Amino acid sequence: MNEPFDSSRWDPPYGRVPVSAAPPAFDRRPRRRPWRTAAAGAVAAVSGAAVAVAVVAVVAPTFADDGHDDDGVSIESHHGAEHDEAEHSVTRSAAPTPAQPSAQPTTGSHSS
Amino acid sequence: MFSDARFRAMGSDVHLVVHGSQALVDLAVTRLAALEAAWSRFRPDSEISRLNAGAGRWLEVSAPTALLLQRAVEGWRLTGGAYDPLLLHALQAAGYDRSFEALDPALPAVPPARWWNRPLPPEIEVNGSAARIPAGAGFDPGGIGKGLAADLVTADLMAAGAVGVCVSVGGDVRVRGTAPGGTPWTIAVEHPLAAAPVTLVGLWDGALATSSVLRRVWQAGGRPRHHIIEPDTGVPARTTADLASVIAGDGWLAEVLTKPVLLRPADRRFDNVPSGCAALAVVADGTVAATASMSRFTGGALVPTVLRSVERTHPGGAR
Numbered sequence: 001m002n003e004p005f006d007s008s009r010w011d012p013p014y015g016r017v018p019v020s021a022a023p024p025a026f027d028r029r030p031r032r033r034p035w036r037t038a039a040a041g042a043v044a045a046v047s048g049a050a051v052a053v054a055v056v057a058v059v060a061p062t063f064a065d066d067g068h069d070d071d072g073v074s075i076e077s078h079h080g081a082e083h084d085e086a087e088h089s090v091t092r093s094a095a096p097t098p099a100q101p102s103a104q105p106t107t108g109s110h111s112s
Numbered sequence: 113m114f115s116d117a118r119f120r121a122m123g124s125d126v127h128l129v130v131h132g133s134q135a136l137v138d139l140a141v142t143r144l145a146a147l148e149a150a151w152s153r154f155r156p157d158s159e160i161s162r163l164n165a166g167a168g169r170w171l172e173v174s175a176p177t178a179l180l181l182q183r184a185v186e187g188w189r190l191t192g193g194a195y196d197p198l199l200l201h202a203l204q205a206a207g208y209d210r211s212f213e214a215l216d217p218a219l220p221a222v223p224p225a226r227w228w229n230r231p232l233p234p235e236i237e238v239n240g241s242a243a244r245i246p247a248g249a250g251f252d253p254g255g256i257g258k259g260l261a262a263d264l265v266t267a268d269l270m271a272a273g274a275v276g277v278c279v280s281v282g283g284d285v286r287v288r289g290t291a292p293g294g295t296p297w298t299i300a301v302e303h304p305l306a307a308a309p310v311t312l313v314g315l316w317d318g319a320l321a322t323s324s325v326l327r328r329v330w331q332a333g334g335r336p337r338h339h340i341i342e343p344d345t346g347v348p349a350r351t352t353a354d355l356a357s358v359i360a361g362d363g364w365l366a367e368v369l370t371k372p373v374l375l376r377p378a379d380r381r382f383d384n385v386p387s388g389c390a391a392l393a394v395v396a397d398g399t400v401a402a403t404a405s406m407s408r409f410t411g412g413a414l415v416p417t418v419l420r421s422v423e424r425t426h427p428g429g430a431r
Contacts, residue, residue, distance in 0.1 A: 095388035096318020096361050099296030100411040107127045107280045109322040110302035
């Protein structure tokens with residue numbers, strides 16, 4: 001009953017997610033970590049504007065990082081094997097088998 | 113022969129159609145009850161409640177719970193973060209802190225969740241029968257639990273001798289085998305404000321999940337709230353659609369894929385839907401958008417571009 005899975009249908013524009021990669025961006029704005037912001041502010045207050053400029057220069061790349069690099073490392077280092085298996089299972093189960101619907105529905109899908 | 117049953121489980125309406133004996137219905141009821149006992153976040157003795165209470169520590173879990181956690185991380189990855197299983201504290205902060213039936217219809221205002229500092233789903237770890245969610249996090253089995261439950265129950269029933277099974281758990285429908293009469297299964301995509309189905313979908317094997325911000329709505333601080341949380345803000349989302357339906361191979365996958373359809377901008381709402389799958393979205397004014405692949409499941413019939421009954425009756429500020 002099932003069609004053989006055609007891997008060519010599991011490709012862009014959706015795109016296969018590399019096992020070791022962070023998830024694709026989804027409108028994730030830079031994640032400002034509040035404690036880092038507070039730390040930068042405290043240093044600036046104590047050391048003056050010149051130091052503040054230096055701190056911003058150091059911290060800014062962290063803010064520009066949307067957090068996914070860290071997460072990507074986490075996936076790779078802690079979940080590599082798991083995701084190898086997992087991605088295979090997703091690929092295997094991704095394609096439903098279509099059919100001609102009848103006039104009378106068996107059941108309804110009406111939101112969870 | 114076939115058996116048909118409707119009952120409540122996992123805080124939702126369940127509709128079960130089995131091409132097989134009545135004993136298979138009893139098996140499904142038992143299996144769903146066991147999954148609910150393991151996954152309910154409203155039962156302090158459930159595995160998920162223990163994981164949440166012991167966040168940061170390794171705990172023994174059953175195989176279905178380990179699978180649930182793995183699928184949740186996969187769902188997060190596949191949706192680019194639009195589906196996020198660690199939004200429990202945000203959901204609770206929005207007022208959804210007990211079973212929906214027990215919610216006070218007019219809750220006081222609640223502070224927003226501290227979303228910015230929460231761990232992200234890759235930090236969920238599963239090692240054999242041990243699992244750990246990150247310290248400070250709360251796992252919400254929510255929709256994915258219903259979808260995966262439908263997957264597991266239908267697999268169990270087929271293994272037990274069913275010729276075909278269709279189970280709907282709160283809108284997450286999974287079908288396998290043949291319907292009574294040897295035909296494929298037909299599922300109606302329903303909109304809460306429309307008298308007629310949006311469309312009819314035919315499936316031999318697969319799943320159809322529907323999520324909406326028009327169901328599970330409550331008031332907090334005089335403001336309407338719903339259960340779809342925006343991962344980046346931790347508050348009920350301002351969605352770009354009122355209802356999303358996705359057809360995929362499995363129920364858990366169809367369920368998580370509804371989240372980017374609801375949350376993404378209109379011109380990118382289907383970006384996460386694999387080309388072998390299909391999706392549709394209904395926006396507040398009743399207009400309907402669908403992937404081109406949807407026609408494969410409708411027998412070639414076009415999905416309507418507007419639901420006129422929704423246009424007439426939609427309350428507008430229902431969110």
